[in-house]
Structures are given as structure tokens and as C-alpha cells.
Amino acid sequence: MRSIIRDRAVVADAWRYAGEAGEGPEVLSLDAFLASAAGASSAAGTAVILQPTDEPEKLIPYLAQLALVVIDFPKVGEGRGFSQAQLLRQRCGYRGELRARGALKRDQLFFLARCGFDSFDLDPTEDLAASLAAFSTFTAAYQRAVDGALPLQSR
Amino acid sequence: MYQYDSIDRTLVNERVAQFRDQTQRFLRGELSEDEFRPLRLRNGLYIQKHAPMLRVAIPYGLLSSKQLRMLAHIARTYDRDFGHFTTRQNIQYNWPKLEQVPDILADLASVEMHAIQTSGNCIRNTTSDHLAGVAADEVCDPRPWCELIRQWSTFHPEFTYLPRKFKIAVSAAARDRAAVAVHDIGLHIERSASGEISFRVLVGGGLGRQPILGREIRSGVQPADLLAYLEAILRVYNRYGRRDNIHKARIKILVKALGATEFARQVDAEYEANRAFAPRVEAAEIARLQAFFRTQPYAALKDIDVLAGADAPFAAWYRHNTVAHRQSGYRAVFVSLKKPGVAPGDMTSAQMEGVAALAERFSFGEVRVTHDQNLVLADVPQHELRTVHAELSALGLATPNIGTINDMICCPGLDFCGLANATSIPVAAQINERFDDLDYLYDLGQIQIKMSGCMNACGHHHVGHIGILGVDKHGEEWYQITLGGSATNDASLGEVIGPSVAKANVANTIARILDVYVEQRQSAEESFLQTVRRLGIEPFKERVYA
Numbered sequence: 001m002r003s004i005i006r007d008r009a010v011v012a013d014a015w016r017y018a019g020e021a022g023e024g025p026e027v028l029s030l031d032a033f034l035a036s037a038a039g040a041s042s043a044a045g046t047a048v049i050l051q052p053t054d055e056p057e058k059l060i061p062y063l064a065q066l067a068l069v070v071i072d073f074p075k076v077g078e079g080r081g082f083s084q085a086q087l088l089r090q091r092c093g094y095r096g097e098l099r100a101r102g103a104l105k106r107d108q109l110f111f112l113a114r115c116g117f118d119s120f121d122l123d124p125t126e127d128l129a130a131s132l133a134a135f136s137t138f139t140a141a142y143q144r145a146v147d148g149a150l151p152l153q154s155r
Numbered sequence: 156m157y158q159y160d161s162i163d164r165t166l167v168n169e170r171v172a173q174f175r176d177q178t179q180r181f182l183r184g185e186l187s188e189d190e191f192r193p194l195r196l197r198n199g200l201y202i203q204k205h206a207p208m209l210r211v212a213i214p215y216g217l218l219s220s221k222q223l224r225m226l227a228h229i230a231r232t233y234d235r236d237f238g239h240f241t242t243r244q245n246i247q248y249n250w251p252k253l254e255q256v257p258d259i260l261a262d263l264a265s266v267e268m269h270a271i272q273t274s275g276n277c278i279r280n281t282t283s284d285h286l287a288g289v290a291a292d293e294v295c296d297p298r299p300w301c302e303l304i305r306q307w308s309t310f311h312p313e314f315t316y317l318p319r320k321f322k323i324a325v326s327a328a329a330r331d332r333a334a335v336a337v338h339d340i341g342l343h344i345e346r347s348a349s350g351e352i353s354f355r356v357l358v359g360g361g362l363g364r365q366p367i368l369g370r371e372i373r374s375g376v377q378p379a380d381l382l383a384y385l386e387a388i389l390r391v392y393n394r395y396g397r398r399d400n401i402h403k404a405r406i407k408i409l410v411k412a413l414g415a416t417e418f419a420r421q422v423d424a425e426y427e428a429n430r431a432f433a434p435r436v437e438a439a440e441i442a443r444l445q446a447f448f449r450t451q452p453y454a455a456l457k458d459i460d461v462l463a464g465a466d467a468p469f470a471a472w473y474r475h476n477t478v479a480h481r482q483s484g485y486r487a488v489f490v491s492l493k494k495p496g497v498a499p500g501d502m503t504s505a506q507m508e509g510v511a512a513l514a515e516r517f518s519f520g521e522v523r524v525t526h527d528q529n530l531v532l533a534d535v536p537q538h539e540l541r542t543v544h545a546e547l548s549a550l551g552l553a554t555p556n557i558g559t560i561n562d563m564i565c566c567p568g569l570d571f572c573g574l575a576n577a578t579s580i581p582v583a584a585q586i587n588e589r590f591d592d593l594d595y596l597y598d599l600g601q602i603q604i605k606m607s608g609c610m611n612a613c614g615h616h617h618v619g620h621i622g623i624l625g626v627d628k629h630g631e632e633w634y635q636i637t638l639g640g641s642a643t644n645d646a647s648l649g650e651v652i653g654p655s656v657a658k659a660n661v662a663n664t665i666a667r668i669l670d671v672y673v674e675q676r677q678s679a680e681e682s683f684l685q686t687v688r689r690l691g692i693e694p695f696k697e698r699v700y701a
Contacts, residue, residue: 052398077193077276079316083393086313090432105186107177107194114312127185138169140162142306144434145313 003128005109006097006119008135010128013121015047015068017101027070030054033062049101052080056088063094071117073102082115089116089146106131110138116146156217156521157302157447159267166309167264170271174198175257182254197277197315199245199270200256201573208571209248209256210273211263215283215301215325216244216524220511223522225266227507233259238507240492240500242564242615243322244282244524245273249571271309276317276404278308278389282324284332285525288448289533291481294346297327299444300381303436307382314389318396319404321389322361329644334526336360336368336646337618339406340388345374354381358388358418359410362612366648367407372419378441380426383433387426391418451519451534456484459537471555471593472544477535486537488518490530490547491554491562495587498580499565500528509550517543526642527564527603529557559596560604560665561587564615568608568625569632575608577625577632582606582661589662599669602683605640618642620684621665622649632658638668638695639687652696667698 001022002013016024018032025047028036033048047068050056059066069088071081081100088094100112101121109120113135122128141147159167174194181191195201199210211226218226226246230238233255234248241247251259263269272279281304288296304323308314314321326333327344335341341357354376360369376384388406397403410418426433462470476489490510492500502510510530514522517539518532525531530552535543547553556562563586566572568579583606590596605619609626616622622637634656637649656664669683671694676686687695 076189077316078398079276079314079318080394080398082313082316083390086432091428105190107173107190108316111310111312111315137173138166138310140165141312142162142166142309143311144432 002121004099004119004121005128005131006099008132010132017049017070027068030058034058050081050084052078052084054084056084056092059088059094060092063092063096066094066096068097068099068119069094070099070101070121073100073104073108076103078103082111085112085115085117086146106134109134110136114141114145114147156219157214157298157444163267163306164264167267167269167271170198170269170310171257171260171264174260178253178257193275193316196275197272198256198260199273200253201274206250207253207256209251209259209270210241211246211248211268211270212273212280213244213246213268213524214305215281215287215298216285216526217298218522218524219266220515220520220522222266222268223507223511223514225262225268227504227511229259229262230507231504232262237501237503239498239567240502240524240528240530242526242528242566242613243280244285244526245280246524247567249567274320276319276321277315278311278317278321278323280322281305281308282322282333282338282526284326284328285523285531286332286478286487286533287327287523288450289480289482289485289487290328290330290332291479292329293327294344295327295352296445296448297325297344298448299441300327300342300344301325302444302447303382303441304385307385307434311389313386314393317389317393318398319401319406321392321406323385331643331646332526334615334618334642334646337362337366337615337642338369340385341369353377354384356384356388358422359407359415361405361407362615362617363405364402364610364612365405365407366612366617367411368646368648369407370410370415372415372422379436379438381436383429383435384422384426386433387422387429390429391421391425395421453482453485453534454536456482456536456538458483461486461537461540465541468548468555469541469544471597472548472553473540475555475559475597476553476557477540480534482534484537486535486540488532488535488540488543488547489525489557490522490532490552491557492529492552493556493562494551494554495561495591496584497551498567498570499563499583502530506550506552509546510552513543513546527562529562555593556596558601558603559593560590560599560602560621560669561596562603564603564605564619566607566613572608572613574611575625576610576627577608577634577658579606579608579614579625582623582625582634582658585662586665589666598679599672600679600682602669603642604665615642616640617648618646619649620687621668623661624655626655628655634658634661636664636668636699638692639684641684650692652692653700656699664699668695671695671698 049070099119343355355374357369523531569575606623607614618640640649
């Protein structure tokens with residue numbers, strides 16, 4: 001079973017991505033989720049994965065059903081997920097688990113967390129236990145973000 | 156100038172620690188080259204032809220004497236005793252060792268400097284007018300706003316992995332000295348009849364492979380809303396800018412694809428939708444920043460007849476390398492980094508220390524870096540000008556050529572750069588040698604030559620009155636010439652005059668172009684650019700290819 005970081009601890013992942021073998025409920029693509037959500041609006045506890053071009057606003061009608069939103073970072077340097085996360089947390093008001101997955105290492109954790117991610121499925125080569133320190137890379141911030149840190153204008 | 160508080164200091168120190176850890180992990184093999192590249196780039200570190208190149212930010216071009224001394228120390232300790240000032244008010248070191256870069260960053264942090272976001276696909280150093288705060292034609296000092304943008308853009312969590320690099324420039328003067336139209340975002344600060352300031356916003360300017368001038372998408376942005384509006388632009392770009400092709404990833408391509416009107420509509424929609432979450436610039440915060448940029452404590456001096464009894468070298472330097480100041484009895488002095496035989500923008504450690512000392516003695520301990528790769532001592536009392544001239548002459552920094560064709564903008568070119576197709580520095584030297592008669596240069600008046608060693612256009616060749624672009628033809632260096640570009644209020648892109656010319660013929664080609672100008676100008680007052688605009692490129696083309 002895969003290990004992930006959730007709420008700043010290394011834990012086992014209960015979910016299974018589309019196409020993966022094994023136990024656990026499946027994380028649906030946005031299209032698959034929207035197709036199923038339209039049919040069965042009561043399916044609570046589902047999970048969806050957004051690709052970089054997916055519009056997070058499409059999830060607004062279904063937020064109560066969602067237990068997990070995964071945002072995929074398929075390549076090193078992919079940055080759309082940071083905006084998707086801020087939109088989900090702020091404009092959409094999503095409160096459930098928000099996971100960053102893909103070509104990510106500890107070097108992105110600080111910024112991902114500021115944008116509202118609380119779970120992280122990093123590159124398999126990354127040392128997760130050693131990565132936890134990266135959440136405190138910086139102890140201050142100039143901007144307002146999802147994490148509610150001190151914005152510069154409040155100095 | 157701005158002084159760090161504990162928050163600023165903490166952040167820069169934490170960045171040094173972070174980069175030290177990243178460098179060690181890379182050297183131990185825990186980060187691949189692909190993973191390390193974006194991390195080192197956002198600390199200004201390129202891997203170049205001969206060695207890494209480190210680009211250090213000089214926010215809006217302002218340096219204290221102490222900081223300039225540290226730049227000298229770094230050049231001497233970690234490099235080959237010189238640094239290169241760039242067109243974006245940064246300094247580059249061409250020979251540092253990767254393992255030593257964390258130490259360099261720590262040295263920089265000790266004088267409130269850094270290399271944060273000087274490269275990589277993120278928001279770069281915010282640039283501005285090198286005469287900010289002393290220019291007679293400005294509506295306010297743009298630097299507090301630049302500092303606000305510097306802080307907001309530093310480690311912005313949402314915009315650290317943009318499709319491509321992102322450059323912001325700010326001008327608050329009637330005459331644009333910051334090349335605002337060729338930036339991803341260009342801000343003009345304007346003042347209404349009632350005295351309120353607001354921002355006029357240009358988006359999508361840039362040079363490189365597809366040169367294009369920025370389009371105005373909004374005016375009248377209120378100070379309180381500035382960062383909210385910038386965030387809306389950046390968010391639209393981050394979400395919809397192309398990422399499939401590095402050559403089509405700048406915001407200019409998105410603006411062009413959507414059209415400026417549709418792009419502006421999307422930005423406005425994002426701005427409205429995000430009101431509840433967007434940053435608001437508090438009046439108290441901007442007042443706090445403005446307090447760092449108060450007018451200097453000028454002495455009550457009267458204007459004097461500086462040229463009375465002056466010798467010819469001083470008079471030439473005074474006329475060409477100093478400009479009027481809005482404070483009586485003072486003058487702003489350009490320190491020419493364009494001495495013939497020296498690569499444009501290069502400066503030795505000893506020269507940096509010499510200028511730092513002059514700034515302390517005569518210009519309130521501050522130095523500015525210009526977009527044209529010179530330095531400025533902005534507040535020199537007129538009665539000290541002869542001393543300053545003598546000392547700058549001794550340092551080799553008083554060549555009286557500011558604004559002449561020998562005051563070229565030039566990238567490092569193939570001598571240093573891994574991207575270049577052709578050399579720039581030897582061509583600059585060739586032009587310097589060809590045009591060594593100062594009286595001829597003065598007769599020609601204001602002519603900007605801008606030269607790039609490849610189409611990435613670090614030397615801004617598209618917006619030179621004369622632009623020179625190095626190209627590779629079957630392994631040989633050739634040079635394409637453009638005429639009629641401008642980077643200021645009347646910004647325009649130069650027009651290619653025809654096939655590129657061989658390296659040995661660049662200066663001769665320029666000479667033919669200048670001959671046409673001298674023959675055809677309607678008066679001594681008609682500038683080269685005006686003549687080119689009046690005549691078009693045909694007469695120049697005919698002469699060059701005759």
C-alpha cells in the first residue's frame with residue numbers, strides 16, 4: 001500500500017487511482033465523476049482527480065459528496081494545480097481532503113500547503129519522513145493565501 | 156532606501172538554508188538534474204558554457220554603498236574579479252562554483268540582498284526608472300510600489316510555477332525610462348487632476364522570438380486594488396497560458412491568442428469573482444514603504460556655472476554623462492560602463508568599491524543601476540562634480556559617451572552564454588573601434604544600439620534605434636540589422652533591413668547607415684530615430700546593400 005503525507009504525518013493511503021489494482025475505493029476522473037454524480041447525487045464519500053486543464057468550479061454542486069479531491073501534477077514544473085487548489089478552497093468552499101499528486105518533491109510542499117493542500121502523494125523516490133520538515137521551510141509569508149498566514153499588509 | 160525588518164530578514168535567511176539543502180541533495184544524487192533545474196533557476200543559477208552563472212537581484216536598480224561593496228567582495232572571492240550588470244537591473248557572475256553558491260547567497264543576505272526569482276518560470280525582479288525619486292517629470296516615486304510588488308511576488312505560493320518567466324516594470328514619469336511596453340506587465344502610475352494616483356496596466360509585452368508591445372487592458376486601477384488586479388492577471392495566465400511549447404508560453408502569446416479585449420474581460424471577471432479573497436493594499440502599508448524613500452536631506456545649494464573655466468574633457472563628460480536634477484545645486488551623474496575595449500555592463504571589484512566610496516562621499520551612499528547597463532549617482536552637488544569626474548576618470552568610468560552609439564546595450568553572447576548563437580562583446584568592440592571619434596559621436600546625437608547574441612533578445616535588439624541580432628549560419632556568426640526600434644513612450648519594434656551581414660562587416664554596415672542619416676537629416680535637431688521614421692528603411696537598405 002502506498003504511503004502519503006496527510007495532516008503532516010506519513011500515513012497509508014486508503015484510495016486507489018483509476019487503473020490501479022488492489023483494494024480500496026477508486027478515485028474517479030472528473031468526467032467519470034460528473035457522469036456518476038449526475039445519476040446518483042447521494043453517492044457520498046467519493047473521490048475525484050483533476051487534471052491540470054480541469055475546471056475546479058465544475059465540482060461546486062457536488063462538494064458535499066466529495067471525501068477527497070486529488071489534483072494531478074503530471075510533470076516537473078506543472079503549476080496550474082496551485083491555482084486549482086486556491087479556487088477549490090476559497091471560491092468553491094471545499095473543506096474535505098485536498099491532495100497533490102505527481103511529479104512533486106518536498107521542495108514544493110510549503111507552497112502546496114499554503115494553497116490549501118493537506119495531503120500529498122509525492123514522487124516515489126522522495127523520503128516522506130524527511131520531507132515533513134519542509135512544511136516549515138519558511139516561517140513567514142508576504143501574501144494572504146488559504147493557510148491564513150500573516151499577509152504583508154497587516155504588518 | 157528600503158530596509159529589511161525581521162520578517163524580510165528571516166525569509167531571506169530561510170531561503171539560503173533551503174537552497175543549501177537543495178544543493179547538497181543534488182550533489183548527493185537525491186535530486187535529479189530535472190528536479191534541481193527549476194529549483195536552482197529560481198535562485199538565479201544557470202548552468203552556462205564554462206561555469207554556472209549566478210544572477211543577483213537588484214530590486215528596481217537601487218543599491219547602497221554597502222551592498223555594492225558586497226557585490227565587489229563576491230566578485231573577488233568567488234568569481235574572476237568582475238560582475239556584469241544586465242538590462243533588467245540585475246548583476247550576473249559568470250564563474251561561480253555550484254558548491255559555493257549557498258555561501259554567496261548567505262553573503263548577499265547579510266546586506267539584505269538575494270537571488271530569489273531572478274530566473275525560472277516565476278515573477279522576476281521588478282524594474283523601474285533609474286531616476287526614480289529625482290526625476291523632474293515623475294508624478295510620484297515609483298519605488299515604494301516596486302517594493303510592494305517585490306514583497307507580494309516573493310514566494311507567492313500560487314505563482315511559483317508559471318508557464319514561463321514573468322517580468323513587471325513600473326514607471327511613474329512622463330518619460331518612460333523603464334521600457335514598460337516590453338514587459339509582461341507594465342505599470343504606468345498616473346496622477347489625476349485632483350491629485351489621486353492610479354495605475355494604467357499594459358500586458359503582454361516582450362521581446363524574444365516573438366517581439367510584441369504590451370497592450371493596455373485597464374487604466375484607473377486604484378492603489379488599494381493593485382495587488383488584487385495583478386493577482387487576477389497572474390491567475391488567468393497561470394491557468395490558461397500555454398505549457399506545451401516553451402516558445403509559446405509567455406503571457407504575450409495568450410493575450411495575442413485571446414485578443415487584448417477578451418483577455419481583459421477574463422481578468423476583470425476573475426478580479427470580480429475573487430474580491431473576497433484578494434489582497435488589499437492598506438494605506439498604512441504603503442505609507443510604511445513610502446517612509447523608506449523620503450527625499451534625501453539635500454543641502455540648500457544654488458545652481459552654479461559648472462562649466463566656467465572647465466577643460467574640454469570635463470565639459471564633454473558634464474554634457475553627456477550628467478543630467479539635470481530637480482533639486483537646485485545638484486546633478487545626477489551617469490557612471491559609464493561602456494569604456495571601449497570593455498564588455499558593456501562589466502565592472503571590476505575595484506571599480507565597484509571605488510563607486511561605492513564616491514556614493515558615500517557625494518551621493519548619500521546610494522547607487523542606481525540603469526536598464527542601459529550603466530550606473531547612476533543620483534544626487535551629486537554641482538560643486539563636487541570636478542572631483543567626481545576626476546575620480547571616475549581614474550577608475551576608467553568616465554568615458555563621455557552616455558546616449559551615444561558607443562553606449563550600447565549588449566548581452567554576454569556566445570563568449571559566456573549557453574543559449575547564444577553568436578558573440579556580442581567582440582562586435583561591440585568592433586563598433587567602439589570604428590567609431591572612436593567623439594566629436595563624430597556627439598554630432599550623431601542620441602542613438603541607441605542594442606545587440607543580442609540570439610533571438611532570446613537579452614540585449615533588447617528589437618527596441619534599439621539600431622538593433623543587432625547575432626545568428627548562426629552554417630556554423631558562422633552573422634548579424635541581422637534592424638532600424639527604428641524604441642523602448643520608451645513611443646515604443647516600436649525595429650524593422651529588419653535585409654539579409655544578415657558577416658561579422659567583419661558589422662561596423663562598416665553601421666557606418667553606411669549613419670552616413671545616410673547624416674546626409675538626410677533635415678536639421679541637427681532631427682534625431683536618428685526621427686529620420687528613420689520619416690524616411691522608412693529603404694534609403695538605408697539601398698546604401699547597405701549597394
